[in-house]
Amino acid sequence: MRILNALAGLALMTALSLTGCRTNEATGRSQLIVLSHEQEIALGEEAMPELIKEYGGEVPDAVLREYVSEVGGRLTPHTEGDNPNNPWEFTLLDSDVINAFALPGGKVFMSRGLMERMTNEAQLAGVLGHEIGHVTAQHVNERMSQAIGLQIGVTAAAIGTRNSDSVAKYIPTIVGVGGQGFLLKFSRDQESEADHLGMRYMARAGYNPRAQMQVMQILLDAMNEGGGATAPEFLSTHPYPDTRIERIREDMRNIYSNADNNLNLSFHEERFQRIAVPRLEALARERKKADATGGERDMFAALLAHPGTWCAHCRKLEVK
Numbered sequence: 001m002r003i004l005n006a007l008a009g010l011a012l013m014t015a016l017s018l019t020g021c022r023t024n025e026a027t028g029r030s031q032l033i034v035l036s037h038e039q040e041i042a043l044g045e046e047a048m049p050e051l052i053k054e055y056g057g058e059v060p061d062a063v064l065r066e067y068v069s070e071v072g073g074r075l076t077p078h079t080e081g082d083n084p085n086n087p088w089e090f091t092l093l094d095s096d097v098i099n100a101f102a103l104p105g106g107k108v109f110m111s112r113g114l115m116e117r118m119t120n121e122a123q124l125a126g127v128l129g130h131e132i133g134h135v136t137a138q139h140v141n142e143r144m145s146q147a148i149g150l151q152i153g154v155t156a157a158a159i160g161t162r163n164s165d166s167v168a169k170y171i172p173t174i175v176g177v178g179g180q181g182f183l184l185k186f187s188r189d190q191e192s193e194a195d196h197l198g199m200r201y202m203a204r205a206g207y208n209p210r211a212q213m214q215v216m217q218i219l220l221d222a223m224n225e226g227g228g229a230t231a232p233e234f235l236s237t238h239p240y241p242d243t244r245i246e247r248i249r250e251d252m253r254n255i256y257s258n259a260d261n262n263l264n265l266s267f268h269e270e271r272f273q274r275i276a277v278p279r280l281e282a283l284a285r286e287r288k289k290a291d292a293t294g295g296e297r298d299m300f301a302a303l304l305a306h307p308g309t310w311c312a313h314c315r316k317l318e319v320k
């Protein structure tokens with residue numbers, strides 16, 4: 001209920017600051033928009049450090065970080081209207097959870113946990129393309145106008161002034177703990193729209209859009225592990241896997257029916273296996289080593305906390 005508390009009484013201000021109704025260049029849909037494009041960018045830039053911190057920082061491997069940025073950078077020139085000029089940034093978070101999300105204006109995040117399950121570069125392009133789709137379709141902005149419709153209200157007037165004092169206090173509402181904020185949870189149609197746009201950008205950049213279906217399989221496999229007890233976090237920020245799969249299949253049949261025979265569309269498996277996989281494995285080994293060292297450190301700390309059990313005569317620890 002933090003959202004309601006934070007936003008109570010602010011509906012009027014927001015209603016006054018509505019930017020209005022206009023046609024989105026990526027989707028062709030008419031949308032009710034709260035934030036101007038400049039406000040979207042300011043919001044994304046303000047919230048970015050907060051989110052990176054919440055997910056344990058960036059992955060400590062410059063080549064991996066650069067690789068993810070490169071793949072994202074292959075997609076963004078194919079976005080519509082003025083979107084290629086957004087201050088796009090792609091961040092690989094050093095987190096075991098399986099998730100990806102984007103902030104308005106062009107800040108895209110993906111967890112190491114999700115990347116570890118991928119087998120080719122087109123899958124990486126699929127996840128980044130989906131997130132880029134949320135940005136170009138202005139889904140958060142749309143969610144905000146829906147929130148106003150629900151009389152929850154958001155002080156959009158405060159967001160977007162580059163004065164961090166006024167913007168910062170709304171970040172928890174938008175981003176929430178672990179990116180679980182109200183405004184980062186999308187509707188069924190928004191999810192499928194992001195897939196649809198992601199596949200468009202993938203195909204334009206030379207990736208086989210079938211990889212978007214492979215991504216869904218990765219998520220379903222993760223969901224079914226351990227008897228389906230723990231669903232990947234991705235499915236709470238990007239719900240409705242069944243609808244998504246159905247619509248991706250439809251796009252494959254109708255728009256990309258020839259994708260598998262098109263030599264210009266590739267999965268780039270070799271590149272992913274050569275660049276990403278060994279580095280992800282090396283990071284996993286380092287984490288394991290650090291865990292073991294941490295264990296030893298704990299043992300010494302426990303011993304120091306009980307100096308009386310050390311026998312100076314026989315130079316042994318007396319365990320009682």
Ligand SMILES: [Zn+2]
Binds near residue numbers: 130134186237
């Ligand atoms: Zn999504």
